[in-house]
Amino acid sequence: MFRALASLCGVLLLNSGVAASTLSVTAQSRAVVAEANASNGQGEFGHPSDSVTFLEPGYFGESVAADIAVSNGFSSAESEQESSMSEVSISASGSFFTESQSGYLEPGYANGHGDSRFLVYFTLTEASGYTLTGEISEGGQGSTQVELREPGVGGSSLHLFVIPSNEETWPFSVTGVLPAGTYSLSARAQGNSVYNEYNVTETASGAFDLLFLLDAATDAPVVASPQVLASPNPFRTSTRLQLPKGAVSASILDASGRLVLELLGTATWDGRDSLGRSVPSGVY
Secondary structure, X not given: XXXXXXXXXXXXXXXXXXXXXXXXXXXXXXXXXXXXXXXXXXXXXXXXXXXXXXXXXXXXXXXXXXXXXXXXXXXEEEEEEEEEEOOXXXXXXXXXXXXXXXXXXXXXEEEEEEEEEEEEEEEEOOOEEEEEEEEEEEEEOEEEEEEEEOOOOOOOEXXXXXXXXXXXXXXXXXXXXXXXXXXXXXXXXXXXXXXXXXXXXXXXXXXXXXXXXXXHHOOOOEEOOOOOEEEXXXXXXXXXXXXXXXXXXXXXXXXXXXXXXXXXXXXXXXXXXXXXXXXXXXXX
């Protein structure tokens, strides 16, 4: 299997027919939470809640709800999530909605809380191209984000998606190459509807929908850089490079930086080096 690292020239993934890189889930936590709290300030109050936490790999699908009503107000919350993972993909969708109102004739207090959170740690057996796509949304006092990062001390965030100001939904789509190693993918939609004024209703909502896919399993092309595209990518026999305008050559290097082949006057690579030998499966 031929895979690639990013360089100034770009990225190539060449699949020689060996099994594609796979991801192995090492730890994960998925949960949905709904809490409601209301009081009329005169001794009538309630605080129901419901939650489900799932710590095992595999499919997770749950929804929870909580609500409370007092003489001068109410609060309700609901949260749900559906997520699963395989050796080549991770998918997750979650959402919450909460609503609170207090104070008809006298002051009171109402608070609803919803939370749908998703966290998976996974290890790649070898370098792999990937695609991460989806959409996040939020409303009222809710917040939502999705993040792919390198965990541990000194680990960096590779992609963090949050909704810009004045936007309610935000689609995202990125492609790239991850070296072999351990990573985390997380998503969370949470918020509170809190109010203690007269005759006011507050709401909060949020949702996420994501798909993480190892490109090697789909034979999908991967964007090499803003200047270079390789397609198909990964590939078994040959790939064609889309070079920047005016470029007359392309250099193929292995993961150590050694020159494998200089392509002159052509933008097609058949997986062979400068001596015509088939190069071993690896990262290029």
